[in-house]
Amino acid sequence: MKAIVIGGGIAGPVAAMALQKSGIDARVFEAYSGTADGVGGALSIAPNGRTALQAIDAGHVVERIGTPMAGMVMQSWTGKRLGEFGSPPELPPMLLVWRAELYRALYDEAVKRGIAFEHGKKLTHIDGDNVRFEDGTTATADVIIGADGIRSTTRRLIDPAAPEPRYAGLLGFGARLADLDGLDDTRDKMHMVFGKQAFFGYQVGKGEGGWFANLPHRTPMSAAQAREVGNAEWLRRLAEVFREDRVPAVELIRRTEPDELVVTGGLEDIPSVPTWHRGNVVLIGDAAHPTSPSSGQGASLAIESAVQLARCLRDLPREQAFQQYERIRRHRVERIIKMAARTNSDKAAGPVARVLRDLLMPTLMRLARPSSFAWQFDHPIDWDARVALPT
Ligand SMILES: Cc1cc2nc3c(=O)[nH]c(=O)nc-3n(C[C@H](O)[C@H](O)[C@H](O)COP(=O)(O)OP(=O)(O)OC[C@H]3O[C@@H](n4cnc5c(N)ncnc54)[C@H](O)[C@@H]3O)c2cc1C
Numbered sequence: 001m002k003a004i005v006i007g008g009g010i011a012g013p014v015a016a017m018a019l020q021k022s023g024i025d026a027r028v029f030e031a032y033s034g035t036a037d038g039v040g041g042a043l044s045i046a047p048n049g050r051t052a053l054q055a056i057d058a059g060h061v062v063e064r065i066g067t068p069m070a071g072m073v074m075q076s077w078t079g080k081r082l083g084e085f086g087s088p089p090e091l092p093p094m095l096l097v098w099r100a101e102l103y104r105a106l107y108d109e110a111v112k113r114g115i116a117f118e119h120g121k122k123l124t125h126i127d128g129d130n131v132r133f134e135d136g137t138t139a140t141a142d143v144i145i146g147a148d149g150i151r152s153t154t155r156r157l158i159d160p161a162a163p164e165p166r167y168a169g170l171l172g173f174g175a176r177l178a179d180l181d182g183l184d185d186t187r188d189k190m191h192m193v194f195g196k197q198a199f200f201g202y203q204v205g206k207g208e209g210g211w212f213a214n215l216p217h218r219t220p221m222s223a224a225q226a227r228e229v230g231n232a233e234w235l236r237r238l239a240e241v242f243r244e245d246r247v248p249a250v251e252l253i254r255r256t257e258p259d260e261l262v263v264t265g266g267l268e269d270i271p272s273v274p275t276w277h278r279g280n281v282v283l284i285g286d287a288a289h290p291t292s293p294s295s296g297q298g299a300s301l302a303i304e305s306a307v308q309l310a311r312c313l314r315d316l317p318r319e320q321a322f323q324q325y326e327r328i329r330r331h332r333v334e335r336i337i338k339m340a341a342r343t344n345s346d347k348a349a350g351p352v353a354r355v356l357r358d359l360l361m362p363t364l365m366r367l368a369r370p371s372s373f374a375w376q377f378d379h380p381i382d383w384d385a386r387v388a389l390p391t
Helices: 011-021 047-055 061-063 099-112 154-160 223-229 231-241 247-253 298-314 320-348 351-367 370-379
Strands: 001-006 025-028 040-047 068-069 071-075 082-083 094-098 116-119 123-127 130-133 138-140 145-148 166-177 189-194 201-204 207-215 263-267 279-283
Touching: 001 011, 001 138, 011 025, 011 047, 011 099, 011 298, 040 047, 040 099, 040 298, 047 061, 047 298, 047 370, 061 094, 061 099, 071 351, 082 351, 094 099, 099 116, 123 154, 145 154, 154 279, 166 320, 189 351, 201 247, 207 231, 207 247, 207 320, 223 231, 223 263, 231 247, 263 320, 298 320
Parallel strands: 001 025, 001 145, 025 116, 071 189, 145 279
Antiparallel strands: 040 094, 068 094, 071 082, 123 130, 130 138, 166 207, 166 263, 189 201, 201 207
């Protein structure tokens, strides 16, 4: 069996490596002319993402580039600690990775394993076993895997009525900093602050750290539209928005040079993508289940889906493999998308909802049992187990 993977982001290279381990030859076609070197902010790889990578002997890829995240400390705008949560102690900790380094590391690992990548190949059409790219070239395979992200062309080609991404009411910003002298070390913990007007996350370590902000904004903005405003202007607005919050937000923003600011535009998700496969085409990663960054799970779920699809194709005929893959994955990913959407409403809360949130949050955090988060993280994949259809 031969497979074509559309998209060389996260899900794409992982799928190609997992398919190779399943004995299926896969080639990756990426629209951009290179990997995402130097582009984007931070991502978390959750324990479930790490164990999924281990299933294809690629756990070291993120271990090498990641900073452990021992937990997440939730704070109110007053600096008051509302609670803390993290991965269960028996699982490996979350890792904080920089998006560009993750893309590069996955690409390098896949190339090392002999996977072929073709860059500058933007998918435009699928006709049976044949795919066509914008440059007029074509390729043929038995299976076509759409790993082309939240604005997936593959998704639209197999279902022209597929829903468009939904705006969460928040714009995303972030920066990676080296100048951290005099700031308190957060000891491998990410601090998450429900500020008076916006949400702020930061982690400060020895010589390296970073922050991100989610700014409520009524109208959606693409990354390109947001960048037109100008980075210096966004830094000014963010410093203004966080000025009353008793956390180091303003100080971290002040230390950020305009060219260090990453402007990602509106946070988006799709609650449910109705069609995951049609004929010989199947979707994985954000193409199938785009969750907003607030889940901290988008990359990990993309890795899980890539690995699970390869197991299904290894053990079942194509149509049954696609059906079983969807059966294994849909409930889990949609539950996480829903949870992240709830977090987004908390982050984008208006003045009245914000007061209620700040009053209720400490109690809710106290009552939350670790098991209410653990199901996301504790999700082992037994690579060797045979995938069988339900009886
Ligand atoms: C600001 C921000 C912060 C985030 N934070 C986190 C986090 O902390 N933790 C987390 O787990 N996730 C996070 N995410 C989500 C995470 O980035 C995605 O879930 C993840 O990248 C999905 O991987 P993917 O491979 O499916 O898609 P992508 O990484 O988007 O890759 C898709 C690839 O397909 C290519 N492509 C697109 N169209 C075509 C085409 N027509 N032909 C060929 N190639 C094409 C693209 O160029 C791209 O390289 C965040 C996302 C954003 C935007």
